[in-house]
Amino acid sequence: AEAGELRGVVAAVSHEMRTPLNAIVGLTDLALGTRLSPRQRDYLTKIRSSAQGLSALIDDILDLSKIEAGRMDLERRDFQLLDVLDAVADLFAGRLFEKPLDLVFLTEDDVPESLIGDALRLRQILINLVGNALKFTDEGEVVVGVHVKDRDGRTVELEFSVRDTGLGITPSKIPGLFQSFIQAEASTTRERGGTGLGLAIAKGLVEMMAGRLRAESEPGAGSTFTFTARFGRRPDAQGGLVVTPVDRRGMAVLVAEGNESAREMMCRILTSLSFSPTAVDSGPALLDRLDRATDDQAFGLAVVDWRLPGGGGVGALRRLRREARWSSLPVVMTTVFGAEGVMDRAEEAGVNAFVFKPVKRSMLGETLLQVLNSPLRGATVAGPQAGDRPEVKRLAGAQVLLVEDNDLNRQVVTELLQGAGLIVHGAADGVRALAAVDGLAFDAVLMDIQMPRLDGYETTRRLRADERHRHLPIIAMTAHAGQVDREMCLQAGMNDHIAKPIDFDRLLAVLDQWIGARDGRRSGPFSWEPEPNRMDVFPGLDLAGGLQKLGGDRALLHKTMRRFKADYARAAAELRSFLEAEDWDAAHHLAHGIKGLAALFAPRLAEAVRALEIDLKSGGTAGLGERLQDFSRALEEVLAAADDLADRGRRPPDLTPERRAWDVDVLRPILGDLAGLIEAEKLEAARLVGRLQDLLDDCGLDDDLERLDDQICDLDFRAAAATLARIALALGVEP
Numbered sequence: 001a002e003a004g005e006l007r008g009v010v011a012a013v014s015h016e017m018r019t020p021l022n023a024i025v026g027l028t029d030l031a032l033g034t035r036l037s038p039r040q041r042d043y044l045t046k047i048r049s050s051a052q053g054l055s056a057l058i059d060d061i062l063d064l065s066k067i068e069a070g071r072m073d074l075e076r077r078d079f080q081l082l083d084v085l086d087a088v089a090d091l092f093a094g095r096l097f098e099k100p101l102d103l104v105f106l107t108e109d110d111v112p113e114s115l116i117g118d119a120l121r122l123r124q125i126l127i128n129l130v131g132n133a134l135k136f137t138d139e140g141e142v143v144v145g146v147h148v149k150d151r152d153g154r155t156v157e158l159e160f161s162v163r164d165t166g167l168g169i170t171p172s173k174i175p176g177l178f179q180s181f182i183q184a185e186a187s188t189t190r191e192r193g194g195t196g197l198g199l200a201i202a203k204g205l206v207e208m209m210a211g212r213l214r215a216e217s218e219p220g221a222g223s224t225f226t227f228t229a230r231f232g233r234r235p236d237a238q239g240g241l242v243v244t245p246v247d248r249r250g251m252a253v254l255v256a257e258g259n260e261s262a263r264e265m266m267c268r269i270l271t272s273l274s275f276s277p278t279a280v281d282s283g284p285a286l287l288d289r290l291d292r293a294t295d296d297q298a299f300g301l302a303v304v305d306w307r308l309p310g311g312g313g314v315g316a317l318r319r320l321r322r323e324a325r326w327s328s329l330p331v332v333m334t335t336v337f338g339a340e341g342v343m344d345r346a347e348e349a350g351v352n353a354f355v356f357k358p359v360k361r362s363m364l365g366e367t368l369l370q371v372l373n374s375p376l377r378g379a380t381v382a383g384p385q386a387g388d389r390p391e392v393k394r395l396a397g398a399q400v401l402l403v404e405d406n407d408l409n410r411q412v413v414t415e416l417l418q419g420a421g422l423i424v425h426g427a428a429d430g431v432r433a434l435a436a437v438d439g440l441a442f443d444a445v446l447m448d449i450q451m452p453r454l455d456g457y458e459t460t461r462r463l464r465a466d467e468r469h470r471h472l473p474i475i476a477m478t479a480h481a482g483q484v485d486r487e488m489c490l491q492a493g494m495n496d497h498i499a500k501p502i503d504f505d506r507l508l509a510v511l512d513q514w515i516g517a518r519d520g521r522r523s524g525p526f527s528w529e530p531e532p533n534r535m536d537v538f539p540g541l542d543l544a545g546g547l548q549k550l551g552g553d554r555a556l557l558h559k560t561m562r563r564f565k566a567d568y569a570r571a572a573a574e575l576r577s578f579l580e581a582e583d584w585d586a587a588h589h590l591a592h593g594i595k596g597l598a599a600l601f602a603p604r605l606a607e608a609v610r611a612l613e614i615d616l617k618s619g620g621t622a623g624l625g626e627r628l629q630d631f632s633r634a635l636e637e638v639l640a641a642a643d644d645l646a647d648r649g650r651r652p653p654d655l656t657p658e659r660r661a662w663d664v665d666v667l668r669p670i671l672g673d674l675a676g677l678i679e680a681e682k683l684e685a686a687r688l689v690g691r692l693q694d695l696l697d698d699c700g701l702d703d704d705l706e707r708l709d710d711q712i713c714d715l716d717f718r719a720a721a722a723t724l725a726r727i728a729l730a731l732g733v734e735p
Contacts (some may be wrong), residue, residue, distance in 0.1 A: 430454025
């Protein structure tokens, strides 16, 4: 009873700690948004980091208290094992640049992909174990293995292992590893951080899955943590496989990778994709194996690691390209997030594509097929591909508000969605989210839960209390993904729930469910049709590429360019001011925002911003002046071209009596509904403007309709009513 009371007190205190913690983080964020000296910014950044660490500790305490009190419930849902492993890989991908080590996932061929169980808790166990392994390993490898230990007709027992080449643990310390607040080596823990709760939580979750967690280790020789877990299985279910075309099956692929486990993993993936892999362990061995290849065993592609022994992957690529026989061989380089300099040198040397480590089967397969189908030189980076997926076409041009306080999470999700053609606006907390929703018409809101100043629950409640936002789709996006958490999100007024780390396919599917097929969402096309052979008329712009990225929506491209000009006309001067004040964070934030939009329609500007960002990230100042000049010239070119394009888009009205009569029955109810929404001052009116633009293409009213849309989004309903009256008069339709 006393233990139960103590657990209750711990849980209550943990919850109460969140209030002052939110204030600390929130006020720190506010302070970071002001002009500060470098020393002040450093102090505040460290305060915020410490507060986030404390927040993570609170989460661990709450989880542990639930497990010990028997209040933690496991879900039984269908899931794909590879999705869980991929999510763990994505979470730690950014750490691989910090140390010379590899993170490798080895799954035996007989492991079923489709399982029934709690994917979230399995992922939590793996995150704890892999996180510890990476923390205490300075070089070498961390290998996650999965194999079948036992199976019957309805269940399967899997054994997971996490092996590292790190510091190791004294054998006498191992029995106490899984107790709360116990660490193996106190001195090491002080150096590298940790609370001793992660392994205790992992042990409790494993036991709830009818398994056992154990550890083996020797000082200086690394550690292996192994656990078993039992799941239901669906023998008839199939995972998402990359299907290799018949004419590519059996193709010889040369793998150059210095790490033995990574070589084994790469060969397994390639074999599963019906390729025929051959592996070497160094740059000289790569060139030697190519030289010894016969016509009967000619290699169709090479996969080369960036840290390849014997001169590095870039050095091997340069030597390979100097050989006439292999100058056109498609080469994919495996690298890590953060290695921009290596990627730049590899592009100069002639690489065809990149795949980020930890390597995932789906991403490697898609990249190889993309390179083989388009063998022209010019590097691409493996990432979620929109392709011809129907939900991507439906979502292209959707306006989404991403409410997320973590800068890295916000950046990752923003770039994923922008790659699928959505327009993403960011808000770092609930207060900023409320202001954004009041100022713009969004198709959906992606809402984080734990945020400073105003959390996701309260932000949602305030939005739902406003009649204008009653039907706005709000989707929770949170690391807390249990059934109780889902119910709390729904009770607060949210429509759906997405678990972190984000599964991109799941994210697109949920967005498609709530906004993809809604009629009248997108604006209609604007009046100028770019001709492929007239791109030189607008230097600096890639209008055809922009249209493709935005699903062919010309009005959205036009509007995006107008907003770009309004937001960034003075960006060069602002950036120069930030650099003179040594406000590197503000400069990087401004450059990053420009890059995301420029990538849609201005490739030269996007490249200039990318080069500037690299210098800002590296902390180098020697080349910043030249980079800033390149950026300024590219920006001026884009702004001038945008003005030219706007001028060409203005045409006189061409409303024949026949056209008016043909449209009147359709237009009258739309204009009537729109007038009513404007009179009631509801932002839903902006969606009907999009419907009007679709119907009134080529009528010469583009400027009036765009003005109407802007007035509604700016909440200037009196001006919007006057503009609508002018449009109705021009159409000869009484609303």
